[in-house]
Amino acid sequence: MSIVIQGVAKTFTGRRGTAPVAALHPVDLEVAETELVVVVGPSGSGKSTLLRVIAGLEAPERGTVRIGARDVTAMPPGARDVALVSQEPALFPHLRIADNIGFGERARGTSRDEVRRKVTDAADALGIGAALERRPHELSGGERQRVALARALVREPAAFLMDEPLSALDAELRLRMRIEIKDLQRRLGVSLLYVTHDQHEALALGDRVAVLDAGHLLQIAPPRELYERPGSAFVARFIGALPMNLLPSGDAGDQVLGVRPERVRTAPADRGRVTGRVLTVEPAGEGCLAHIAVPGAKERVLARLPWPEAPEVGAETGLDWDDGDVHRFSGADGRRTG
Numbered sequence: 001m002s003i004v005i006q007g008v009a010k011t012f013t014g015r016r017g018t019a020p021v022a023a024l025h026p027v028d029l030e031v032a033e034t035e036l037v038v039v040v041g042p043s044g045s046g047k048s049t050l051l052r053v054i055a056g057l058e059a060p061e062r063g064t065v066r067i068g069a070r071d072v073t074a075m076p077p078g079a080r081d082v083a084l085v086s087q088e089p090a091l092f093p094h095l096r097i098a099d100n101i102g103f104g105e106r107a108r109g110t111s112r113d114e115v116r117r118k119v120t121d122a123a124d125a126l127g128i129g130a131a132l133e134r135r136p137h138e139l140s141g142g143e144r145q146r147v148a149l150a151r152a153l154v155r156e157p158a159a160f161l162m163d164e165p166l167s168a169l170d171a172e173l174r175l176r177m178r179i180e181i182k183d184l185q186r187r188l189g190v191s192l193l194y195v196t197h198d199q200h201e202a203l204a205l206g207d208r209v210a211v212l213d214a215g216h217l218l219q220i221a222p223p224r225e226l227y228e229r230p231g232s233a234f235v236a237r238f239i240g241a242l243p244m245n246l247l248p249s250g251d252a253g254d255q256v257l258g259v260r261p262e263r264v265r266t267a268p269a270d271r272g273r274v275t276g277r278v279l280t281v282e283p284a285g286e287g288c289l290a291h292i293a294v295p296g297a298k299e300r301v302l303a304r305l306p307w308p309e310a311p312e313v314g315a316e317t318g319l320d321w322d323d324g325d326v327h328r329f330s331g332a333d334g335r336r337t338g
């Protein structure tokens with residue numbers, strides 16, 4: 001079922017003497033019936049708070065949360081019919097994996113045979129069918145995370161919420177499980193709202209990706225659109241393997257010109273659009289990453305280059321790019337202007 005949140009705001013009133021923290025400014029977000037939406041943002045941007053509000057673990061001070069046709073804003077977590085999978089799955093250490101997966105169903109009064117069937121199906125779907133008799137401490141981190149996912153599956157919830165479920169795993173396992181999660185979501189045809197701080201994971205996984213910063217939802221768009229037409233300078237720097245280069249432009253310096261490091265070329269010092277001094281050249285897999293100090297730019301300009309074009313450290317170099325690769329933002333609020 002769909003997840004629809006409207007005007008959800010949350011402020012944590014600090015302990016005595018500390019200032020209140022606005023974790024979420026009014027946020028609107030919709031996850032369609034069979035959609036996978038990823039919320040991405042830096043640490044402290046409000047991602048977990050958003051999921052906890054939807055799950056019913058935090059009460060918003062304003063706004064509504066709907067799951068399908070039901071307004072669940074005032075409902076306790078158990079009545080919402082959503083499953084939340086988090087980074088560190090809380091498993092019962094003394095229970096077998098089968099009982100961990102089936103725990104909620106048993107508590108709900110489902111018959112023993114029915115629970116056994118559901119547990120076996122979910123465990124098989126996640127490739128942990130052979131681990132059902134073991135205890136949590138006998139499993140790897142990846143397997144324990146699969147147990148948490150199986151436990152969520154068994155409940156057949158109306159919607160899934162996942163809070164950085166893969167961040168404790170190594171890179172290779174993360175990649176594998178990312179594919180499995182997307183696969184599972186497709187097969188089940190359910191809505192999934194997935195939270196991560198990793199823009200790479202967000203782009204790979206989401207049908208749409210929502211960027212959150214300091215409690216503000218800045219943009220929600222399909223991954224390619226987010227990369228190709230970021231709506232603000234913040235999104236342009238946050239989304240992408242490397243942050244977008246930003247250079248002052250416009251007569252009054254009131255505009256910001258953006259160009260991605262992978263679109264920058266070097267040129268003879270007197271022939272580029274800008275000129276700068278090469279600070280370092282780092283090996284970066286297939287090619288290299290040159291850091292260039294350009295007068296007037298707040299940050300060093302990055303250029304992702306093939307090795308044959310690697311400039312000399314210390315040399316002056318021109319930098320060039322195509323007109324079509326230029327993004328423009330307003331200098332005042334960083335909003336996209338062209």
Ligand SMILES: Nc1ncnc2c1ncn2[C@@H]1O[C@H](COP(=O)(O)OP(=O)(O)OP(=O)(O)O)[C@@H](O)[C@H]1O
Pocket residue numbers: 012013014021022023041042043044045046047048049050197
């Ligand atoms: N229970 C709480 N009491 C007070 N402040 C809180 C509480 N929970 C979260 N916050 C604050 O609200 C803001 C948002 O926190 P939240 O955990 O939602 O961010 P996040 O994007 O999930 O961060 P991370 O990626 O580090 O988990 C932060 O400034 C945090 O310090």
